[in-house]
Amino acid sequence: MKSSFFKFALLRWLLSALLALLLSACAGTGSNRLIVEGKSSAPVSAVSHYGKGIGIGDFYINGQWGGVLYDGWGGGGATVCCVTLPSTTNAPIMVTVKWKTYRTGVTEERWHEVTVPVHFDVPLGKSDGLKIHFLPGHRVEVWSARIGLWDPEYPGPPYPRPPAPDYVPLPDEKPEPAKGK
Numbered sequence: 001m002k003s004s005f006f007k008f009a010l011l012r013w014l015l016s017a018l019l020a021l022l023l024s025a026c027a028g029t030g031s032n033r034l035i036v037e038g039k040s041s042a043p044v045s046a047v048s049h050y051g052k053g054i055g056i057g058d059f060y061i062n063g064q065w066g067g068v069l070y071d072g073w074g075g076g077g078a079t080v081c082c083v084t085l086p087s088t089t090n091a092p093i094m095v096t097v098k099w100k101t102y103r104t105g106v107t108e109e110r111w112h113e114v115t116v117p118v119h120f121d122v123p124l125g126k127s128d129g130l131k132i133h134f135l136p137g138h139r140v141e142v143w144s145a146r147i148g149l150w151d152p153e154y155p156g157p158p159y160p161r162p163p164a165p166d167y168v169p170l171p172d173e174k175p176e177p178a179k180g181k
Contacts, residue, residue: 038086039084040087041081042082042083042084043081043082043128044067044082044129046059046067046069046075046133047069047076047131047149047159048134049133049135049160050101050134050135051136051164051166051167051168052073052165053072053103053105053166054072054101055070055071055102056068056069056102056134057099058099059098060099061097061132062083062095063096064083069134071164085124087123087125088123092117093117093120095115095142096113097115099113101138103167106173106175106176106177108174110173114139114140116142119142121143121145121147121155121156122145123144127145127146128145130143131143131144131156133157136168137170141156141157143156
């Protein structure tokens with residue numbers, strides 16, 4: 001009986017010590033912090049406005065993987081964590097977005113990269129994350145807003161509603177095959 005009591009007491013002590021160690025790691029300052037002072041971490045979701053016949057294989061924001069949009073029309077359901085940005089600044093906050101498009105009808109894959117400003121409807125800490133919009137012409141807009149993509153009051157590009165238009169290739173891209181062939 002004494003043996004089981006001591007095992008239980010030792011286990012309790014070990015668990016308490018482990019919990020104290022974990023909590024002290026999160027409560028530290030300086031380089032011990034999970035997020036650097038003056039920075040905020042934001043979840044990321046994305047939506048494609050390209051149309052039918054094109055998808056986004058992978059995308060990255062400031063080198064951080066952001067996800068995959070298999071369809072060229074819609075998205076925004078999956079959210080990944082996280083991109084770290086300055087909490088406040090007097091200058092525009094710029095992000096670099098890199099993404100790969102693939103077109104199934106012509107078997108074409110391309111990487112694209114652009115640096116764009118983040119549009120703030122609300123400060124990052126008060127938003128529900130960053131919304132990455134992949135627009136026709138391989139343009140990108142990034143928004144920080146409190147309300148969701150589907151809300152009519154959302155300040156960024158309106159959420160794509162069906163039916164999806166056909167993707168219109170740019171002059172330097174392979175043309176779409178003729179329909180009915």
